[in-house]
Amino acid sequence: MSWLKNLLPSVIRTETGAKKGVPEGLWTKCTDCNAVLYRAEVERNLSICPKCDFHMPITARNRLEAFLDESQRVAIAEDVIAVDHLKFRDSKKYKDRLAAAIKKTGETEALIVMQGQLHGLDCVACAFEFGFIGGSMSTGVGERFVQAANVSLEKSIPLICFTASGGARMQEGLFSLMQMAKTSAVLAKLQEKGIPFIVVLTNPTMGGVSASLATLGDIIIAEPNALIGFAGPRVIEQTIREPLPEGFQRSEFLLKHGHIDMIVNRSKMRDKIAGIIAKLTNQKGPRIKTD
Amino acid sequence: MNLNFLEFEQPIAELEAKIEELRLVGVDSEINITEEISRLEDKNKQLTESIFSNLTDWQVVQLARHPQRPYITDYISRICTDFDELEGDRHCANGPAIIGGIARLDDKPIMIIGHQKGRKTKEKLYRNFGSARPEEYRKALRLVEMAERFKLPVISLIDTAGAYPGIGAEERNQSEAIARNLSVLSRLKTPVICTVVGEGGSGGALAIGVGDRVMMLQYSVYSVISPEGCATILWKSAERASEAATAMGVTAKHVKEMGLIDEVIPEPLGGAHRDIDAMAKGLKNALVRNLAELQSIPTMQLVEQRYKRIMSYGLQS
Numbered sequence: 345m346s347w348l349k350n351l352l353p354s355v356i357r358t359e360t361g362a363k364k365g366v367p368e369g370l371w372t373k374c375t376d377c378n379a380v381l382y383r384a385e386v387e388r389n390l391s392i393c394p395k396c397d398f399h400m401p402i403t404a405r406n407r408l409e410a411f412l413d414e415s416q417r418v419a420i421a422e423d424v425i426a427v428d429h430l431k432f433r434d435s436k437k438y439k440d441r442l443a444a445a446i447k448k449t450g451e452t453e454a455l456i457v458m459q460g461q462l463h464g465l466d467c468v469a470c471a472f473e474f475g476f477i478g479g480s481m482s483t484g485v486g487e488r489f490v491q492a493a494n495v496s497l498e499k500s501i502p503l504i505c506f507t508a509s510g511g512a513r514m515q516e517g518l519f520s521l522m523q524m525a526k527t528s529a530v531l532a533k534l535q536e537k538g539i540p541f542i543v544v545l546t547n548p549t550m551g552g553v554s555a556s557l558a559t560l561g562d563i564i565i566a567e568p569n570a571l572i573g574f575a576g577p578r579v580i581e582q583t584i585r586e587p588l589p590e591g592f593q594r595s596e597f598l599l600k601h602g603h604i605d606m607i608v609n610r611s612k613m614r615d616k617i618a619g620i621i622a623k624l625t626n627q628k629g630p631r632i633k634t635d
Numbered sequence: 636m637n638l639n640f641l642e643f644e645q646p647i648a649e650l651e652a653k654i655e656e657l658r659l660v661g662v663d664s665e666i667n668i669t670e671e672i673s674r675l676e677d678k679n680k681q682l683t684e685s686i687f688s689n690l691t692d693w694q695v696v697q698l699a700r701h702p703q704r705p706y707i708t709d710y711i712s713r714i715c716t717d718f719d720e721l722e723g724d725r726h727c728a729n730g731p732a733i734i735g736g737i738a739r740l741d742d743k744p745i746m747i748i749g750h751q752k753g754r755k756t757k758e759k760l761y762r763n764f765g766s767a768r769p770e771e772y773r774k775a776l777r778l779v780e781m782a783e784r785f786k787l788p789v790i791s792l793i794d795t796a797g798a799y800p801g802i803g804a805e806e807r808n809q810s811e812a813i814a815r816n817l818s819v820l821s822r823l824k825t826p827v828i829c830t831v832v833g834e835g836g837s838g839g840a841l842a843i844g845v846g847d848r849v850m851m852l853q854y855s856v857y858s859v860i861s862p863e864g865c866a867t868i869l870w871k872s873a874e875r876a877s878e879a880a881t882a883m884g885v886t887a888k889h890v891k892e893m894g895l896i897d898e899v900i901p902e903p904l905g906g907a908h909r910d911i912d913a914m915a916k917g918l919k920n921a922l923v924r925n926l927a928e929l930q931s932i933p934t935m936q937l938v939e940q941r942y943k944r945i946m947s948y949g950l951q952s
Contacts, residue, residue, distance in 0.1 A: 427949070429893070429949070430882065430883065430884055432882055432883075433882065434869035434870055434879075434882065435869065435870060482949075483948070483949030483950070486948070486949060487949065487950065490946060512837070512860065514859060514860055514865050514868065514869060514883070515869075516859075516949070517858065517859055517882075517883040517885075517893075518857055518858060518859055518883070518884070518885075518890055518893060519893065519948065519949040520859050521837060521838070521841055521858075521859040522841075522895060522945075522948035522949060523949065524813075524814075524817055524838060524841055525817050525821060525841060525844075525845045525945050525948065526945050526946060526948050526949070528814055528817035528818040528821060529817070529818065529821030529845075529942055529945045529946070530946070531818055532818040532819070532821050532822045533822075533942075535818075536822070551838070552837075552838060552859075554810040554814075555798075555809070555811075555813040555814050555838045555842075556813075556817060557814070558810065558814070559808070559810045559811040559814040559815075560811075560814050560815070560818055573805050573809075573810065574798065574800070574804070574805060574809040574810040574813070574838070575798075575800030575801075575804075575805065575809070576800075579800045580800045580801060580802065580805070583799075583800050583801065584801055584802065588802065589802065592802070592805070593805060601806050601807075601808070602808075603808045603811065
């Protein structure tokens with residue numbers, strides 16, 4: 345390639361080579377295909393790689409803001425915060441881990457809830473913030489989810505949840521486990537009242553979240569290639585002492601085994617879910633161009 | 636070293652072996668050693684009391700996993716009459732890691748379900764060491780829904796290291812099987828009493844652990860992750876499991892203090908395995924007493940009470 349390099353004007357050469365002079369954070373890299381991408385473009389594209397369509401992580405807040413209509417968004421349960429029930433301490437105090445997570449994400453818990461509209465249809469939407477201690481299920485998360493569901497119950501409007509979680513928050517011990525019962529119980533009530541619950545499984549959704557609210561959707565959608573399962577792949581490998589099959593616990597594997605309804609690209613999620621809830625609640629569907 | 640005894644039980648094992656020896660001598664000889672035997676028996680009792688009054692959390696974990704710990708079959712035969720085992724998930728498998736069936740408790744019909752770890756190697760393998768797969772949870776679901784239809788109260792006995800992590804279990808949707816049970820149990824229109832009799836291992840335990848009353852035997856444990864698992868992740872070393880056990884508060888005493896269970900059922904001196912009959916009696920009494928209370932509550936009120944209770948988990952009171 346050296347002959348080509350010599351032919352290129354020096355301006356282009358410096359662009360591909362040295363990063364000197366480029367402000368930090370202007371460029372980003374696809375975590376899958378390694379393509380160097382313009383950050384603003386990636387963000388506009390909902391953190392989907394424009395080159396290979398890989399779904400990179402997106403913050404809960406960005407996701408909800410992109411998902412819901414711009415008007416009439418109301419935050420729910422923001423005052424519910426994490427509690428250090430056990431005064432837990434491992435190599436770090438849980439209190440310090442919480443403080444660090446709050447500083448890192450700008451959020452106060454691992455679940456963000458908003459009431460709003462989707463193509464003009466009323467709904468409650470919530471999303472797990474994976475950056476907040478791995479989106480782990482805590483009493484704060486459980487309570488926020490229940491409050492979200494209660495708004496759905498009160499107003500008879502659908503509930504939508506985007507999951508991204510490593511599982512239970514160990515630092516809250518058994519309190520964390522009980523949130524599985526709590527979130528599942530409120531969903532039983534939604535089911536009794538005939539209020540739709542739509543789940544969108546995103547990478548990764550494991551353990552306590554997977555084995556509670558995430559698998560109780562009337563409709564279960566997954567983003568492409570997300571890791572979804574009960575036990576982590578490493579734990580399974582250590583238990584059975586054999587390598588796992590290709591694509592194990594990925595969205596496509598789940599679809600094949602009948603665990604989910606469909607795989608939907610993040611960029612199509614808004615329209616897809618609007619169409620679904622309109623049908624389930626017998627409302628006129630939004631006018632959306634479909635392909 | 637006696638393999639049926641834990642390390643901290645060894646002094647008791649030695650003393651008991653000595654007593655047994657003396658007994659054998661006593662049969663053949665003319666020397667009166669009754670006095671000596673009874674002196675040693677007193678000493679043994681004191682020794683057991685002193686060991687068991689100062690158990691560490693980690694020692695309680697070991698007791699909960701004791702190879703001689705009574706399992707559900709030991710309890711069913713002692714507390715129930717007329718037990719009919721009901722097998723199968725009606726989909727694809729039998730699900731032997733959870734046993735279930737209809738029986739009578741104090742003459743009244745009940746549905747009883749619970750994990751079975753298996754005593755000998757062959758049975759352990761058959762029972763999958765008490766680690767349930769989706770078929771087990773779906774069998775349990777089938778039985779509790781049937782209990783609701785026939786207005787039978789549900790007695791659930793929990794003893795599992797956790798839900799089974801395997802390829803087949805994931806393929807058959809382990810997550811959904813657990814979640815479905817949580818959801819259904821939270822609204823089941825019949826009384827449900829859950830008792831952790833050994834290990835309460837995370838979601839695998841909770842999947843048959845949602846009820847109107849949740850109890851634990853004195854030396855049972857209940858945790859969100861095994862102490863070893865917690866230590867591996869947070870301390871990067873499974874060796875520190877005993878610290879993790881203490882930090883998470885896994886023992887019945889601690890879980891009661893957290894307000895997450897209703898009752899701790901005392902175990903006989905030296906643990907349930909030292910006197911299974913006495914343990915079964917204590918368990919039966921607690922079940923009968925709680926069941927009488929629950930059956931006096933109108934069903935819808937019972938379900939709402941259960942729901943409120945579940946909603947309160949983890950809220951600062």
